[in-house]
Amino acid sequence: MFKNYLKTAIRNLVRYKGFSIINITGLTAGIAGCILIGLFILDEHSFDRFIPGHQNIYRLYNIRYAQDEEGAKFGTVPPTFGVAAAKDFPEVSSSLRMLHSMDADLLESGDIKAYEGDAIWAENTFLSFFPLNLKYGSAEKAMEGPHKVVLTEKIADKYFPRTNPVGKTLVINKENFTVTAVLKKVPENFHLRFDYLISLGTLNLPKERMESWNWQQFYTYVKLKDGADGVAFEKKFRDYVSARAHPITKPAGYYYIPYLQQLSELHLHSADFRHDELPVKGNIIYVNALTYIAIFVLAIACFNFINLATARAGRRAREIGVRKVMGADRKALIFQFLGETVLLSLFSVLLAALVAMLLLQPLNQFTGKSISFRPFTEWLPALAIVGGGILTGLLAGAYPAFYLSGFQPAKVIKGNQPASFGTGKSWLRESLVVVQFSLSALLIICTIVVFRQTGYLHNKDLGFRKDQVVLFRLRGNMSEKLDALKQELKKDPHIISATAGYGFPGDMLAGDEIIVPGKGTFGAKQLMVDHDYASTLGIRFIAGRDFSRDMKTDPDEAFVINESAVRELGFGTPEKAIGQPLQWTKWYGEGDSIKRGRVIGVIKDFHYSSLHEKISTTILQLFPEHYQMAVKVSGDDIRSTINYMQSTWSAFNQDYPFEYKFLDENFNRMYKAEDRLSTLLLIFTIMAIFVGCLGLFGLAAFSAEKRAKEISIRKILGAGITDIVSLLSRRFIALIVVASLVAFPIAWWAMHEWLQHFPYRLSMNAGIFAFALTLSLLIAFAAISFQSIKAAVANPVDKLRNE
Incomplete structure (x- = not known):
């Protein structure tokens, strides 16, 4: 029986080539988009979760208040925080303090001399907090005492090629440092990026600085003992700091309140921190936005399938009637139609996986990641892809299967066709078209607003001239x-x-x-x-x-x-x-x-x-x-x-060698997150529109075919091409207008909330929505005009000769 179902499914896919191509293309695009976005989102959520005991590691940060201003988050805290936490709170097993060097250092070894950036000055507890894999040396006391340096594998290979550098001397800014360890490649989902670690004791900072409650330059982490309550510790530490720091800071016109940030949340929940250059920061708002986009694109593709499957119900009505007369029960028909849908979905998933593999490298280059995707060699991605394909097929095909299997054989064999697009009973398809293009209109408006705001960030008058200004460090x-x-x-x-x-x-x-x-x-x-x-x-x-x-x-x-x-x-x-x-x-x-x-x-x-x-x-x-x-x-x-x-x-x-940069490069780097968001929004908005237009194209084709005799009669009675195009287009256009009106309030609210994150921003005006509506109508009309014009110019005799 299964073999018979499979043969029938393949025969129907081949018979209705246009329908199959539209559905496969739409599902492939939707699923490929979901795969790519899903891989990106999974990578963003994976940061620091490989670290043993990451649940007990927290970063300390401050919210600072001054002169009636709203509190601002700062990732750097006074040096006293780390010492106090480890000394006076029994639930804390250890602490870690770090300083970040934003400057490039001059590194020298033999004849090799070059500037290197991304150095971290850290206490000896760094490698116990973050037990990264070592290639050479030992983590114990690797950063204890002055003038000790731990190298990454990349730096070690550059300055000490083909040798173990542990115990050797590396000159940094004309000072000698002893190499104590070499790290293997640091995982890319680690929130810290660095080329080498320098022992904090090298700085020999004065005692009054290290005991200061004002000087806030240190990135500080604490590790709680197993079973310790982070919330309770945070409250106790806050009271401790308030009693000691506020008498000093409040007379100076400000005060701060300390908080804990769990290590696994640091990457995605630090975008609004000030002077927090050390961590690799994502943005949970943008990750959530991409999640919604992935759902939107897949939903549009599934709605396409439902629309086209029900629209072509008339073509299969007699087949269903004959099957029922021959003894097929509804359960068997449902299984048959779901099987066709799952087969089509699995084929689309296979194509989508290939497309995602081809597009993954450009995505990695764009996002600066090294995401891997091997669905044909690794069982977990393969299982996820197959399972996702089956689930998508079942979700997309459930309604058409139950709808088609419910036809009464006596009626359909007599020629009473089921409802199709353009009749009074096509409310479901019209609703799905509205939902599809509401999502598309929502994405169009969001893309326009994000692009305008990003352009504003890059082009706003900053109050000084940043172009053609060269910066270099005086050494x-x-x-x-x-x-x-x-x-x-x-x-x-x-x-x-x-x-x-x-x-x-x-x-x-x-x-x-x-x-x-x-x-x-x-x-x-x-x-x-x-x-x-x-x-x-x-x-x-x-x-x-x-x-x-x-x-x-x-x-x-x-x-x-x-x-x-x-x-x-x-x-x-x-x-x-x-x-x-x-x-x-x-x-x-x-x-x-x-x-x-x-x-x-x-x-x-x-x-x-x-x-x-x-x-x-x-x-x-x-x-x-x-x-x-x-x-x-x-x-x-x-x-x-x-x-x-x-x-x-x-x-x-x-x-010292000469090294320089341009001042405007500093500002361009500040808006990388917005630049990436705007580009990704544009790509996936185009994808959503493309998938939606495929559905409109198919529906327009079925609508024109269903009304072919009516159109022929109208032409014989004198209707022109414009009249026919208008007849076939106006219902679709009306639905697009309704879809846009549904999307506009949601888009305004979403973009209004997003813009609140910018102290300097553009306002949303009616022009944005008018442009989005015009664009949606033009896109929709372009999708349906081909079929409308094709029907309008067809010879009416061809349709009426057999009447």
Whole structure:
């Protein structure tokens, strides 16, 4: 019997080629999209779950409150957190503190010399918290004491090729380090990316720094003992910190509250953390959005099948009637039709798996992942694919099977056809068309909004000129030769200006307090600059003046503030802010530890961080030591300009190679998540529209065939092509309008919620929805117009000759 069912199923698929091709193509596209998105989602949720005991490992973070602002999450905490947690809380078995080096270090071994990034300074407990596989050496005491370094396999092979480097010396920034261990390839679903680990003791940080409740630079983890209650520990630790830190921080105008973040949640639930560059961060909002898209695409493909199967019911009505007359019961017919659906679904799944394998490499390149998918060699993916194919076939074919098997043989044999598209009883198919294109319209609107917001992030006026600005780190004693270096650089006609400092847009910034006498202490971003900072970056003054070399008191007494500082420090207007007193506690220096000065200028607000963060109080002041240099170039001949800068560097510093980057690269990196989301949304929206249009194309073909005699009579009576096209199209078009009206409120709510994550955002207006409706109508009309025009131009005699 099974063999007979199989033969019948194959015969029907071959007989109705058009139907089969449309369904197989739609299901293949939908299932392939689901596979790719599913692989991406599974990979995102797999981060850190390979670490033994990951359920008991937590990261400490703070929510900081200042000047009536909403709390902001910070991934870095004071150094005291780790020591206190391990010492004073018995439920904590150990703690781990780390610092992240955002700079590239110069590594040297023999004749091999190069800059390497992604270094982590960590305590010796790192390898007990995260027991990564070792190729050489031992984890015990690998990072205990100063000047110890653990290398990844990639770095070890580069600087110590074909040898075990343990015990050998690696020079980092002109200091000797002993290699204590080499890690095998670090799993890509580990939330930390690094090239080498340096022992934290190397820094020899002063005691007052390590006992500070203000200095918040450390990434800190705690490991709880088995059975310990994380919620209870969090509350106890919060009370502990509040009692010790708040008396110190609240007089400074802010306070923070500590929280725990479970290790397995760190990757997907840290997107809104500030100054949290160390972890590899995903975004649970985007992962959930992709999950919905996968469901939408598969649902549209399944709805297509249901629509087309019921629409062609008339073709199979007599077959069903004859089978019932010959003794087939309803159960056998249901089994037959479900078998056909499952067969078609399994064939589609097979094609989808091949398509997914072909598209996986481009997806990996786009997302920076190394996801593998081997459904034909590994049993688990194969089982998931086969099971998914059977489940999809059963879900998609359940209604058509029960619907078709319910025909009464006497009626259908007499020629009374079941309801088809365009009759009063086609409510199910019309409902499914509405649902299909509601989902498509929803995706279209979301894609438009995400693209507009992403474009806004990239193109918004940041308040300074970021184009054609070259950044490079000042190394060795180059700060002492700064004026001479500037003068030499400016000899190139393509170099407009140069400035040095600490705190360039998109790069590392200093957070510190500023004191307003009589009003208190306020948190502020501190930009340590030289005299040419504002002019080089094109920052505009709206009151007062810039720093001047002619004013000898500027280094010790002058402050420049931004518009937000005028408002948040209570100065009223930019003009009234000029001359207001400010004080700052110096980082170091001789004599008085307080810098006492006045505001000499107010600059227009500019975005030194991404548009995910709101501009806050910002203070510019002259500073004797400089960290980086920014060079504004004309852009006429970038290559020769860079070569000149490199030769100039070599004349001033032969110990360190020249390394540079462009300032706008910093900002482009900030919006990678949004760029990826917009691209993925576009791809899968096109896929959803394509699958939906396949269904419309098929339904239009069946509708035209069903009404062929009516159309022929209308043509003989004088109806033109436009009349026929309108007749066949208007019901579909009406359904698309209804679908769009259903989708619009949902899309507005979803995108409104998403946009709230951006302090600076575009508003949604009626134009977006009008464009989405127009686009949906055009796409739908394009899908059905071919069949409508084909029916309109057909010779009516061909359909009526046998009447």
